[in-house]
Amino acid sequence: MPNVLKVFLENGQTKSFKYDNKTTVKDVVQSLQEKLNISCGHHFCLVLQNMKSTTPGKMVLLQEGETLAELAARPGARHFRCLFRVAYVPRDAYELLKEDPISFEYFYMQCCNDVVHERFASEMKYDTALRLAALHIQQHAVSNNMAAKISIKAIEKESGLDKFVAHSLLENMKPKDLRKMLAQYLKLNQNLTAPGQKQLTALQAKLHYMKIVSELKTFGSRVFMVTLLDQRSEAMVLVGPRAGVSVVTNIKSYTLSQLADFDQIENLKVTKEGENMHRVDLSVKVNNKMES
Numbered sequence: 001m002p003n004v005l006k007v008f009l010e011n012g013q014t015k016s017f018k019y020d021n022k023t024t025v026k027d028v029v030q031s032l033q034e035k036l037n038i039s040c041g042h043h044f045c046l047v048l049q050n051m052k053s054t055t056p057g058k059m060v061l062l063q064e065g066e067t068l069a070e071l072a073a074r075p076g077a078r079h080f081r082c083l084f085r086v087a088y089v090p091r092d093a094y095e096l097l098k099e100d101p102i103s104f105e106y107f108y109m110q111c112c113n114d115v116v117h118e119r120f121a122s123e124m125k126y127d128t129a130l131r132l133a134a135l136h137i138q139q140h141a142v143s144n145n146m147a148a149k150i151s152i153k154a155i156e157k158e159s160g161l162d163k164f165v166a167h168s169l170l171e172n173m174k175p176k177d178l179r180k181m182l183a184q185y186l187k188l189n190q191n192l193t194a195p196g197q198k199q200l201t202a203l204q205a206k207l208h209y210m211k212i213v214s215e216l217k218t219f220g221s222r223v224f225m226v227t228l229l230d231q232r233s234e235a236m237v238l239v240g241p242r243a244g245v246s247v248v249t250n251i252k253s254y255t256l257s258q259l260a261d262f263d264q265i266e267n268l269k270v271t272k273e274g275e276n277m278h279r280v281d282l283s284v285k286v287n288n289k290m291e292s
């Protein structure tokens with residue numbers, strides 16, 4: 001019986017790949033890019049998600065050279081599932097739209113799924129989650145040629161609200177209150193339209209959605225537990241397109257103290273110091289002077 005890897009896509013589909021000892025992660029990524037007609041492949045990769053983890057956004061990026069046989073041999077491999085994701089996020093979603101509309105659509109679906117499954121839960125406020133849900137509902141209604149006046153009850157009956165609303169809102173708000181708040185935010189969407197325009201187009205709703213998500217500090221970021229050698233202290237470091245390289249100074253409010261922006265980094269050196277430990281040295285330019 002051949003070995004098979006199942007890959008989960010952001011559109012709800014799955015793709016299965018038969019593999020042998022030589023099949024690599026890169027082989028699967030290239031095959032998926034061809035099947036989905038993706039041209040901006042440099043944004044995508046395979047990731048592993050631990051289904052037993054209590055942290056929704058915690059995922060492991062897979063290296064292109066890793067073989068699928070090596071992945072299957074990892075301890076606890078049966079608890080992981082493999083996803084195809086935009087891991088290297090674009091700074092500007094509109095630029096991605098112009099360059100590759102298919103990649104943009106996939107990225108939009110991924111962001112919607114991340115919001116609903118609360119992968120930004122550490123910093124996502126209720127009002128932001130409601131704004132995003134209203135934009136998603138608007139996009140869905142316009143894309144499906146629903147009535148000009150969008151009814152939350154009609155959307156709920158047709159699709160259910162769990163497709164648009166973060167899980168914690170569904171659990172913690174009374175249905176009547178939730179429908180009322182969503183209706184209010186739908187009205188606020190009118191403030192985003194151009195003069196003379198009756199309602200947002202589906203594409204405009206997507207772009208506004210992406211803009212809000214991209215302003216989150218954890219958007220496209222990775223978190224590492226480190227020891228800061230110059231301070232001799234343990235710290236949580238966040239690396240992302242908005243934060244650069246920053247220390248998380250308050251986990252509850254997700255307050256950050258930036259160590260360096262990406263354009264300040266002149267040199268980066270990684271040295272292995274143990275089986276599961278690496279030393280990272282950064283050389284940063286501050287006021288045109290080099291600091292390490």
